[in-house]
Amino acid sequence: MNLTVFGIGYVGLVQAAVLAEVGHDVLCVDIDAGRVDRLNQGLIPIYEPGLESLVRENHAAGRLKFTTDTAAAVKHGQILMSAVGTPPTEDGSADLQYVLAVSQSIGREMDEPKIIVSKSTVPVGTCDKIRTRIADVLRQRGREDLEFDVVSNPEFLKEGSAVVDCMKPDRIIVGTNSEATEALMRELYAPFSRNREKMIVMDVRSAEFTKYAANCLLATKISFMNEMSGLAERLGADIEEVRKGIGSDPRIGYDFIYPGIGYGGSCFPKDIRAMIQTAESISFDAKMLKAVDERNNAQKSILFDKVHRYFKGDLKGKVFALWGLAFKPNTDDMREAPSRTLMEALWKAGASVQAFDPEAMQECQSIYGQRDDLLLCGTKEAALRAADALLIVTEWKSFRAPSFDLMRDALTTPVIFDGRNLYDPKVIARHGLEYHSIGRQA
Numbered sequence: 315m316n317l318t319v320f321g322i323g324y325v326g327l328v329q330a331a332v333l334a335e336v337g338h339d340v341l342c343v344d345i346d347a348g349r350v351d352r353l354n355q356g357l358i359p360i361y362e363p364g365l366e367s368l369v370r371e372n373h374a375a376g377r378l379k380f381t382t383d384t385a386a387a388v389k390h391g392q393i394l395m396s397a398v399g400t401p402p403t404e405d406g407s408a409d410l411q412y413v414l415a416v417s418q419s420i421g422r423e424m425d426e427p428k429i430i431v432s433k434s435t436v437p438v439g440t441c442d443k444i445r446t447r448i449a450d451v452l453r454q455r456g457r458e459d460l461e462f463d464v465v466s467n468p469e470f471l472k473e474g475s476a477v478v479d480c481m482k483p484d485r486i487i488v489g490t491n492s493e494a495t496e497a498l499m500r501e502l503y504a505p506f507s508r509n510r511e512k513m514i515v516m517d518v519r520s521a522e523f524t525k526y527a528a529n530c531l532l533a534t535k536i537s538f539m540n541e542m543s544g545l546a547e548r549l550g551a552d553i554e555e556v557r558k559g560i561g562s563d564p565r566i567g568y569d570f571i572y573p574g575i576g577y578g579g580s581c582f583p584k585d586i587r588a589m590i591q592t593a594e595s596i597s598f599d600a601k602m603l604k605a606v607d608e609r610n611n612a613q614k615s616i617l618f619d620k621v622h623r624y625f626k627g628d629l630k631g632k633v634f635a636l637w638g639l640a641f642k643p644n645t646d647d648m649r650e651a652p653s654r655t656l657m658e659a660l661w662k663a664g665a666s667v668q669a670f671d672p673e674a675m676q677e678c679q680s681i682y683g684q685r686d687d688l689l690l691c692g693t694k695e696a697a698l699r700a701a702d703a704l705l706i707v708t709e710w711k712s713f714r715a716p717s718f719d720l721m722r723d724a725l726t727t728p729v730i731f732d733g734r735n736l737y738d739p740k741v742i743a744r745h746g747l748e749y750h751s752i753g754r755q756a
């Protein structure tokens with residue numbers, strides 16, 4: 315099947331590569347000519363396990379192509395998939411300018427029937443706006459005769475496991491009221507439903523809503539656990555024991571109940587705020603979502619608060635080793651990362667940071683540039699050298715079993731502040747290190 319993907323960001327590129335891998339003929343279009351050029355040379359703009367080889371192989375096989383030519387892109391696909399960004403505006407609502415620009419191009423260029431698939435995370439009602447925009451442009455062209463349909467098909471991939479998530483989706487949500495469109499979408503996604511039917515078909519608005527509801531519930535689980543961890547710490551309980559205790563109930567489950575230093579990334583913070591904003595726009599008081607957001611903002615400061623208390627407010631001139639910059643492991647993404655809140659608070663207090671991350675060093679460099687109070691170190695061990703304490707921010711696998719003796723000897727003050735509960739406090743104590751983690755006794 316011929317397919318066009320608009321927007322070669324995370325969602326667009328991964329989805330395009332996966333759909334090419336199962337045999338579809340995919341043309342990707344983006345306004346960023348540099349990005350298109352690099353992709354045509356096999357250079358991948360993001361770090362994502364398995365993506366590079368997938369893109370290269372399918373590009374070489376001629377099933378995956380990249381262009382800036384919108385007219386050619388609209389012509390190519392029977393299905394036109396929009397995966398452009400929906401960044402937050404000043405008030406937290408989703409900015410639809412890119413989504414509507416794509417709709418405008420489609421309306422301008424199409425000269426045969428098309429199915430438009432909305433992949434981006436967009437507020438309920440956006441598919442209607444896309445439909446109206448395309449219809450307006452067709453009317454201006456005097457081509458009301460051209461048929462088209464707009465489908466909501468939100469994406470549920472996670473950064474760091476995006477390729478696997480797309481290859482083996484839990485579900486494929488398709489929002490459409492048309493049987494013909496449904497049949498075409500079944501054909502597109504048939505390779506992913508070989509063992510079990512993955513497609514859940516519903517009306518357009520419910521599909522749009524499903525994406526937000528899923529992210530809001532996942533963020534709620536995290537904020538709930540973070541709140542419990544604050545209570546556990548003060549009540550003499552260990553949140554890690556509590557986590558196992560409650561996770562064993564299948565109604566609760568073990569997933570997404572890891573306490574930490576707040577959720578980050580390009581999705582949860584933005585989507586929760588967008589949902590709050592949507593609620594406000596219809597005078598609905600989204601009490602729970604506001605609390606989830608509030609707890610998360612507070613949680614992002616929790617490691618700094620612990621450090622501040624420990625050093626009795628005197629952080630001026632102190633040097634902190636920081637392990638982990640990315641908002642989570644297996645990505646170089648630092649959008650809304652807790653590491654940023656922490657580093658910025660430390661700098662404000664006059665401290666400096668020696669940081670290491672297995673993938674996000676370049677990203678950190680491009681965000682903060684050269685500064686005297688930030689040293690980007692080549693290894694996690696180098697970051698420890700003569701530091702006043704170690705702060706752990708991201709749970710990379712390579713941080714899980716370090717040499718605690720080396721750690722103790724390298725640090726000026728042998729103390730760890732762990733925002734991800736990576737270690738057993740008893741083991742740390744045996745190595746003569748002091749340990750402060752989340753929701754457990756010091």
Ligand code: UGA
Nearest residue numbers: 469470471472473536570571572574577578579581641642
């Ligand atoms: C999230 C969702 O998990 C995806 O299903 C969704 O498709 C995606 O957003 C999106 O809307 O595009 P992602 O942001 O890539 O995916 O990352 P997650 O693995 O969900 O982690 C989000 C944040 O929650 C991270 O900061 C992570 O550290 C934190 N987290 C996660 C916890 O603090 N505790 C947990 O138990 C799980």
